[in-house]
Amino acid sequence: MTGFDLVFQARRLVTAAGEAAGSVGVTGGRIAAVEPPDARLEGRRVVELGDDVVLLPGLVDSHVHVNEPGRTEWEGFATATRAAAAGGVTTIIDMPLNSIPPTTDVAALEVKRKSAEGQCVVDVGFWGGAVPGNLGELRALHDAGVFGVKCFLLHSGVDEFPPLHPADLDAYLATLRGFGGLLIVHAEDARAIDRAPSPHGRRYLDFLASRPRTAENLAIAQVIEAARATGGRAHILHLSSSDALPMLAGARREGVRITAETCPHYLALCAEEIPDGATQFKCCPPVREAANRELLWQGLADGTVDGVVSDHSPCPPELKRLEVGDFGLAWGGISSLEIGLPVVWTEARRRGFTLADVVRWMAEGPARLLGLERKGQIAVGYDADLCVFAPDERFVVDPAQLHHRHPITPYGGRPEEGVVRSTWLRGRELTGDEPRGRLLTRGEA
C-alpha cells in the first residue's frame, strides 16, 4: 500500500478494539487505513511515535459555553478553541446560553455562526435553546443544523434564557420526536432549590446544602417520565447526584430514550476537600461528597453514564468574587476545557480503567450523542482528528499557562498525569492560531 498523505506508525494506538500497535494512513484529511504495524504503510510524511505516547482520536466535547457574541469578555471562539486544541479536543459543541442573543431561533444561530466564522482552531457545532414560547422555532433550528436543544428547569443564571416548567416537557419532547430532535436538560428542580437553604457565605458545605441531590433526582425523574410518555429523546447534562443512577439505568432497561453525561469535576473533586471561600469550585449542580463520586465512576463502568464532557463555563475573575469567597455571590461555572483529559485519566487509571475507557467516554460517547459519524474514533472513513498523548508524563496545572481567556480553574496547583504532545485536525497538526476549524451542521459531519 502506498501513497498516503500522512502515516502514523504508533507503538500504541486506541481503536474501538482497544489499545494495540498499529499504523494509520491518512488521505484527504480522512483515515484511509488502520493496519497492523508490519503493514508498512507508505506516506509522503511518516510520523513515528515512541512507546511513551499513545495515539488517540481527538476528543469530542459536547458541552462548552463559548459566550460569544455578547459576553465575549467571559470567553470567545478564538480562546476556547485554542484551549481545546491544546487539550487534545478537536470538536466542541457550544451551549445556547450566556452568549447574547441566546441561540433560541435561527436568526440567533446565524449571528453565532457569523461571529465564530474564521476564528475557530478546532471544529465547532451548536446547540439550540428550548425556552418558553419557542416551541414553534424548534423545527427550524433542527433544520438549520443544531445538534439538539437545551432547556433548564430552574433559573439558568441569565435572564434572557428562561427555564421551562416541568409540565412543558411533554410538549417539547413530543414536538422534537416528530423530526428526530434531541432535548438536553439541565436537571435541577426549581421548587426543591427554592425550599433548600439559600447559598451564602464562604463555607462550601453551606453551598452544597443549597443545591441538594433531591433537586437533581426530582428533575431527572420528571425528564424520564416525559421521555417515557412521549417517546422523545432526552439527555441529562452534567449528572452530579449518583442517587439518580438506578433510575436512569431502570428507564433505559425499559426502553426510555434517555442518556446522561458527567464532567471531570464530579469525577476528580469532592466536597470534603474544597476549601471554604474557593469559589473557583462553584458550579451547578455542585461537586458532591467522595462517596457520591465513587458511585459516578461505577455508573461510567456499567454504562449508565454515556460520556464525560467539560461543561467549560468561564467568567471574568471579578464575577467569581474570589476576594470575598462568597459562594452565594460568585458566578457558577468551572473552566477545564484544556485539562479534562489529564484530569480524567489521572483519576481513571487510579481506579483501574484504561485509556480505551477514557476514549469511550470522552470521544466515542459524545460523538454518538451528537450523531457525528466521522468523529470520535480511529477507524477507516473517520476524520483524521487525532491526539498524541503521553499518559505517564506528569505536570502541575498552572492556570496562567492555559489558553482559555481567564487564568482561573479549580485544578490550579494539582499534580496530574498525561500530557497532550500534539493535536491533529483532518490530518494537519494544530500548531498555532490558524483557524482551520469548521462549523459543523447536524447530519453533515
Ligand SMILES: [Zn+2]
Ligand atoms: Zn453547562
